[in-house]
Amino acid sequence: MAKITYIEFNGTEHVVEVANGLTVMEGARDNAIPGIDADCGGACACSTCHAYIHPDWVDRLPPIEEMEADMLDFAYETDPKRSRLTCQLKVTDKLDGLIVQMPEKQI
Template structure:
């Protein structure tokens, strides 16, 4: 298990242990984290699991592929350097303490 911190739009922090190998989106859904809609179920076919990665973690994550980058364009208020889709972030041991900020809404 890896500890992931989900920061809700109102600033509330939810610390959750997420199984290694699953996605950050699956961790949110399994733990009833509000704001992660995940309409496509993790197929990278929507942007409803969009988050802003905490600045301290940006360089520790793999670069988003072209498909994810395309989908991020449809997210609500994307930020080029911080926006990611949680369905594309696989949980690893070295992501212990990862912090993601959930936007006010999802498109």
């Protein structure tokens, strides 16, 4: 289980525990955290689970695969270093303390 901090665009923080095996997107969805829409349900087909990874965590995550990189082209105001699709980030104990920030909106 990992404790993940989700920060809404307005600065509101939500710290929740997310079970291993779920995705960061599912953690937001299951805890009713606004800002991650996840319209496709985690199929990496919509980019509405886009979030910015805290700089301290960027290099600690698995690299972006081609499908995720392609879908990020459709996300709102991406940051080439910090943007990720949260449906592609599997939760493990190694993600304990992860901080993600939501963009102003999802497209």
